[in-house]
Amino acid sequence: MAARTLRIGLIPGDGIGKEVIPAGRRLLEALPSSLNLKFEFVDLKAGFETFEQTGAALPDKTVEILKTECDGALFGAVSSPSTAVKGYSSPIVALRKRLDLYANVRPVKSVMTAKNPIDMVIVRENTEDLYVKEEKTFDGPDGKVAEAIKRISYKASFRIAKMAGEIALRRQKIRDSGAPSIHKSPMVTVTHKSNVLSQTDGLFRATAREALADPRFKTVDVEEQIVDSMVYKLFRQPETYDVIVAPNLYGDILSDGAAALVGSLGLVPSANVGEGFAIGEPCHGSAPDIMGKNIANPIATLRSVALMLEFMDEEAAAAKIYAAVDGNLEEGKLLSPDLGGSATTTQVLEDILGRL
Ligand code: ATP
Numbered sequence: 001m002a003a004r005t006l007r008i009g010l011i012p013g014d015g016i017g018k019e020v021i022p023a024g025r026r027l028l029e030a031l032p033s034s035l036n037l038k039f040e041f042v043d044l045k046a047g048f049e050t051f052e053q054t055g056a057a058l059p060d061k062t063v064e065i066l067k068t069e070c071d072g073a074l075f076g077a078v079s080s081p082s083t084a085v086k087g088y089s090s091p092i093v094a095l096r097k098r099l100d101l102y103a104n105v106r107p108v109k110s111v112m113t114a115k116n117p118i119d120m121v122i123v124r125e126n127t128e129d130l131y132v133k134e135e136k137t138f139d140g141p142d143g144k145v146a147e148a149i150k151r152i153s154y155k156a157s158f159r160i161a162k163m164a165g166e167i168a169l170r171r172q173k174i175r176d177s178g179a180p181s182i183h184k185s186p187m188v189t190v191t192h193k194s195n196v197l198s199q200t201d202g203l204f205r206a207t208a209r210e211a212l213a214d215p216r217f218k219t220v221d222v223e224e225q226i227v228d229s230m231v232y233k234l235f236r237q238p239e240t241y242d243v244i245v246a247p248n249l250y251g252d253i254l255s256d257g258a259a260a261l262v263g264s265l266g267l268v269p270s271a272n273v274g275e276g277f278a279i280g281e282p283c284h285g286s287a288p289d290i291m292g293k294n295i296a297n298p299i300a301t302l303r304s305v306a307l308m309l310e311f312m313d314e315e316a317a318a319a320k321i322y323a324a325v326d327g328n329l330e331e332g333k334l335l336s337p338d339l340g341g342s343a344t345t346t347q348v349l350e351d352i353l354g355r356l
């Protein structure tokens with residue numbers, strides 16, 4: 001069978017993005033040939049440095065090439081200047097809009113040998129809710145009043161819940177292929193606050209239920225939880241959760257909270273996903289405090305590579321990467337400084353490549 005060729009856009013961005021994205025590329029190049037995959041790479045620009053050089057944080061050419069030539073992409077990080085800079089706005093936010101990457105997917109996983117292992121993924125709606133940014137301030141009878149619109153639509157709620165269901169099935173497929181896990185069967189938890197917001201969160205809840213009632217998802221357990229009690233349980237019994245689906249704001253808060261459960265930002269991957277296209281992105285920022293020292297933990301990026309491959313239906317390749325990363329963490333001999341070790345970015349990468 002001819003090898004499948006995948007063309008990957010590489011957007012290192014700023015800071016440690018320039019160190020971890022090359023590690024991601026090397027990982028793809030090192031995948032065993034038995035997987036029958038070939039990769040081509042396109043170097044693309046975005047970020048604050050790009051803005052300073054060209055006047056655009058996200059050059060049109062980057063978007064065009066991603067749209068027309070790439071099967072997927074990896075995004076490093078961009079620095080956010082501490083004071084507003086005229087004309088500069090986050091290129092990843094713009095990229096999500098322009099490519100309609102409507103889901104932010106964030107797996108949070110410990111090693112299975114941890115005392116209380118966890119293995120969950122948060123699927124966050126990324127286009128609406130309070131983030132439509134329609135705010136206004138006016139003078140009320142007792143002083144200033146500010147209001148913001150919370151917009152929830154059937155369309156966005158349906159597609160995000162459907163994606164959560166698909167992710168649950170895919171995670172089960174990876175488990176069935178022998179990957180160790182704490183979960184036996186797929187489950188999706190729908191998060192909302194419809195006891196208070198009966199119309200907006202009520203629509204999200206009902207629509208998510210409808211989407212997940214599709215016979216395709218008959219093996220998926222669907223449960224729901226009010227967001228506040230969910231936070232409590234997330235911290236007390238994180239091992240309960242498999243796939244969590246949430247509207248934008250709750251998803252934002254839950255995903256940062258859940259990331260704290262596993263120790264370092266340097267471990268947590270994410271993917272920005274739309275119809276048939278995914279951009280893998282480590283959850284951390286550009287980390288200017290450690291840039292240029294070759295000590296950034298590359299694992300968040302390596303796991304983002306695996307996540308991107310999952311969305312390309314390359315589960316076997318993804319499973320190999322997850323296992324190699326877990327092997328490194330479980331052995332614990334070559335860890336980067338954020339995890340208490342003294343290994344360099346390159347040493348951690350080499351160790352993981354050796355385990356493929
Ligand atoms: P930005 O504005 O780009 O988000 P930041 O200063 O907020 O930059 P983050 O990247 O968000 O920095 O990181 C927060 C902290 O976590 C920093 O101290 C950083 O060094 C650390 N950190 C982030 N990513 C990693 C990583 N991959 N490996 C090791 N430490 C990391």
Ligand code: MG
Pocket residue numbers: 284285286
């Ligand atoms: Mg930050």
